[in-house]
Amino acid sequence: xMASLIDLHIHSSKSSxxxxxxFHIVQLAKEKKMRAISIADHDTVAAYPETLRYGKKADVxxxxxxxxxxIFEEREFHLLLPFVDWKSRIVADLISQVAKRRIxxxxxxxxxxxxxxxxxxxxxxxxxxxxxxxLGVTIAQILLLKAEKENDSKFWKYLEEKNRPLAPYYFxxxxxxxxxxxSVPRQNLPILDVLxxxxxxxxxxxxxxxxxxxxxxxxxxxxxxKDKGLQGLEVYTSYHASEQSELYxxxxxxxxxxxxxxxxxxxxxxxxIPFGSLNHGWYWMVEELKKRRP
Numbered sequence: 001x002m003a004s005l006i007d008l009h010i011h012s013s014k015s016s017x018x019x020x021x022x023f024h025i026v027q028l029a030k031e032k033k034m035r036a037i038s039i040a041d042h043d044t045v046a047a048y049p050e051t052l053r054y055g056k057k058a059d060v061x062x063x064x065x066x067x068x069x070x071i072f073e074e075r076e077f078h079l080l081l082p083f084v085d086w087k088s089r090i091v092a093d094l095i096s097q098v099a100k101r102r103i104x105x106x107x108x109x110x111x112x113x114x115x116x117x118x119x120x121x122x123x124x125x126x127x128x129x130x131x132x133x134x135l136g137v138t139i140a141q142i143l144l145l146k147a148e149k150e151n152d153s154k155f156w157k158y159l160e161e162k163n164r165p166l167a168p169y170y171f172x173x174x175x176x177x178x179x180x181x182x183s184v185p186r187q188n189l190p191i192l193d194v195l196x197x198x199x200x201x202x203x204x205x206x207x208x209x210x211x212x213x214x215x216x217x218x219x220x221x222x223x224x225x226k227d228k229g230l231q232g233l234e235v236y237t238s239y240h241a242s243e244q245s246e247l248y249x250x251x252x253x254x255x256x257x258x259x260x261x262x263x264x265x266x267x268x269x270x271x272x273i274p275f276g277s278l279n280h281g282w283y284w285m286v287e288e289l290k291k292r293r294p
Contacts, residue, residue: 004283007276008038008063008082009208009234009262014046016132017141019267022047025275026054026062032276035283036061038082040208040262043069043098044132045086063286066091067208069098070191072221074178076214077191080234080262081203083293088201094194101187102133109139112182113175118143140171141269165272173213195228199294206232206260206289209239210248219251226255231292236261236280238273245280258288 011018012025020028022039029037037060039047045066055062065082084091106129110122120143125134128142144167147155158167175182198205207230210217222233233252235245236259252259261281265273 005032005034005276006036006261006281006283006286007034007263007265007278008036008065008206008260008281008285009040009067009080009237009264010037010275011041011067011264011266012039012047012051014039014044014132015041015266016129016138017042017135017266017269019269020275022051023054026051026058026060028275029060030058034060034276036063036286038063038065038080038262040065040067040080040082042067042132042135043095043102045084045091045095046132048086061286065203066095068094068194069102069188070194071186071188072191072225074186075216076186076188077217078208078212078215079191079194079198080206080208080232080260081198081201082206082232082260082289084201084203090197090200094189094197097189099133101189102135105184105187106134106136106139108184109136109176109182112184113139113143116181119146136172136176137168137269140168140175144168144171165270168269177214191225192228195225195230198229202294204231204258204289204292204294205229206234206258208234208262209237209264210234211237211244212239217248219255222251222255222257226257230257232258232260232289234262235259236278238264238270238278258285258292260285260289 012022039051048064052062063082064084064086068079070077235249249259263278265275
């Protein structure tokens with residue numbers, strides 16, 4: 001019998017910042033004796049249906065999902081959508097809207113960086129991102145890789161050995177966060193509007209990494225989101241210290257939200273998160289989410 005370990009937040013090469021193919025991810029899950037996983041790529045369901053086929057062959061339960069980028073009170077909130085109907089027209093429309101907004105945002109970021117004197121072009125960003133809307137960390141990684149080759153002094157602090165594993169995220173904080181030199185108006189879909197239509201997609205909405213530096217989710221935020229249909233909270237994640245997980249687990253219990261677990265595995269852009277490193281994901285979480293399906 002398979003172990004009861006799960007991971008409901010994994011990124012594949014179908015994300016602009018992921019490395020591993022869906023096939024490779026399923027094989028890794030099999031090796032780790034995981035019972036269930038979700039590939040939840042950024043603003044896309046491109047990993048499906050192929051991941052479902054690989055999972056069936058490997059005897060690993062695959063829960064279709066995606067990570068939708070939204071905005072709530074001027075903060076970027078990420079919404080996981082386990083059990084999403086990846087063939088839904090509503091999902092396709094959401095993805096299309098997000099893609100247009102993210103491309104506009106990325107173009108404006110590149111323009112700001114060029115004005116600041118950084119050597120980067122939109123063509124480079126498009127090439128690196130492929131068919132997917134480029135993320136801020138994708139843009140940062142392009143600059144960092146060039147800086148490593150050229151030994152650019154502007155990037156020395158990011159390229160120090162202690163900082164390099166998280167360098168794209170440090171650069172993001174320094175340049176793309178609100179009030180920073182290359183910040184631009186956020187183009188994300190309002191999470192409250194998204195929650196209105198999620199029941200029509202078959203998904204059970206779960207707020208990802210509530211304690212992340214760009215979200216800083218408070219209980220009062222969760223009260224509002226719960227009232228609009230939020231069903232789960234990613235309590236166990238690589239973004240949280242143990243104290244944060246305890247805090248959000250308490251909030252989840254108080255608000256009747258299903259606590260979930262997701263590593264946010266990406267690959268080389270997050271080398272500090274090896275596959276299967278999450279120790280707090282259990283199958284009962286999946287069973288509880290199934291009870292909340294619309």
